[in-house]
Amino acid sequence: MDPAGHKYFTVIDYVIFGLLLVASMSIGLYYAFTGGRQSTTQEFLIADRSMKCLPLSLSLMATFQSAVAIIGTPAEVYAHGTQYWFIGCSYVLGLLIPAHIFIPLFYRLHLTSVYQYLELRFCKAVRICGTVTFIFQMVIYMGVGIYTPALALNAVTGFHLWGAVLATGLVCTLYTALGGLKAVVWTDVFQTVVMFTGQLAVIIVGVHQAGGLSEAWGKVRDGGRISGIDLNPDPTVRHTFWTLAVGGVFLMLSLYGVNQAQVQRYLSSRTEREAVMSCYMVFPCLQLALLLSCLMGLVMFACYGQNSPVEQQYITSKDQMVLYFVMDMLQNFPGLPGLFVACLFSASLSTISSAFNSLATVTMVDLIKPHYSMTEARATLLSKLLALSYGIICLAMAYLVHLMNSSVLQAALSIFGMIGGPLLGLFCLGIFFPCANSIGAVTGLSAGLLMAFWVGIGGFLTRMPSPVIPLLNSTITVPDVSENITAATAELEADRSAGLHGFYSLSYMWYSALSSCTVLIVGLIISCITGPTKGDDVASGTVYPVVKTAQSYLKPSTCCKTTAEHKQVDGQKEMNGTVKEDAGSQEETQRFLPDVELETSV
Ligand SMILES: O=C(O)CCCC[C@@H]1SC[C@@H]2NC(=O)N[C@@H]21
């Protein structure tokens, strides 16, 4: 390790990294020249609805498990302990609700873009608002996703920053633009295997370097990194059981319930059952991913203890720790640093490719197709060009993130909270409240976004590292200074949690919950003021009958009737033959909904 903290790759490391890019590219090319050769939007965007649940579940997990989680989670656990692990509790409801409410509803509407639902339930304007909000969210998120691995690499290995960004961005854009959703799903599967292998290798070597399991465990426990369950109800505390396990449910619903990248995978399943199964199978994959990244943080602590390379000025930010650790530990295992870098870029590629593909889908289906009629060939070509142009935009976003320079994990989760939260609220307004109307939906969404940005930006600004100057006077000895600093910090915390400061210091893990609830409250108030929608005016199959379902569970007799009713509807749908693909307009969509009343809400 030269004084600058830089390590240098051996040739074999570059070879392994290169192999990853070549393998990903070849999967993309394979799907570009086999099957239907990506000649229709049905194949390019939705994989001909032929996907099975195993590859889908790995792809669903990989989509929101990028280098941010691989780098950010260990840094979080190293610095603050294992409190973050409780986010795993949010995966239960965070996946059950999508599996039993969102997937069946969206699947039976036979959508291609989840935003078609908004036109069915409300009107075209609401669909456009939802689509634009989603594009905004994913473009920013992609910037973080592509920049994170390059930043960490450059800081520790001298790997050329923009060379890495360009290599990743170009490879990813090409195989996504050539191979469509099939290529994205199968590269996700391959990249997930590389990601898990790389993390496991580093953990095993790290434990060995820390002196073995019992030695490592002792250091971690004595270092106070095994945090118990923190039931503190204070919403301004960054990570407690409540912010992670409850706030995390809203975060998960916004990602695995209504995010186009995930819904597109559910919709590409062969059957509704496969889609539900793929959602169930995401649970163990996510828990394994969380386990590996938390263990990585603990192993780093076992090796470095309190005096981390950040204190030693080897690196400038916590987010560079993981790569520093890898280079430090694996230096004499030639090929392993390259494997871990491949793991890092696999995590990034599998997220960015999903983002490109979902952005191209919604732009095509929600913004272009309804307004311009064109041949299938031109539509497919345009979808490919869109995937390419989103690749370019994302590289520009990477530069913007470079300027932001906050903890990458918190940045990503804040983006989901601030933009994914209002979108979750919009869909829940439509699905659970039949009285909600279009005006309520649009004003609700705007209010949710405003609230999210108010607390998000406000929090970002007030949390600027205010210099805690030790209160110096002649009699103070060192321990007293620390007392005074604690006193000063406590005073700072105190006045911060009072009034507006309290609002600004809300934990970022509550952004999803706060913004989605704002959409619901404002949306319902405005709907009631401007004339609520009548039950039978709601397009059938677009609301979840909470009341009716609850009743059917209360009276078992009706429940089998409900199942029978479902069978009849499914039978009816079969009789209707293939249903219209994408709803360009309301009446068109009306036609393909099963004319037998799905359980509309009471
Ligand atoms: O890794 C990323 O790109 C984003 C950070 C993790 C996003 C959330 S956290 C809860 C859920 N579990 C995951 O592994 N990813 C998502």
Ligand code: NA
């Ligand atoms: Na990923």
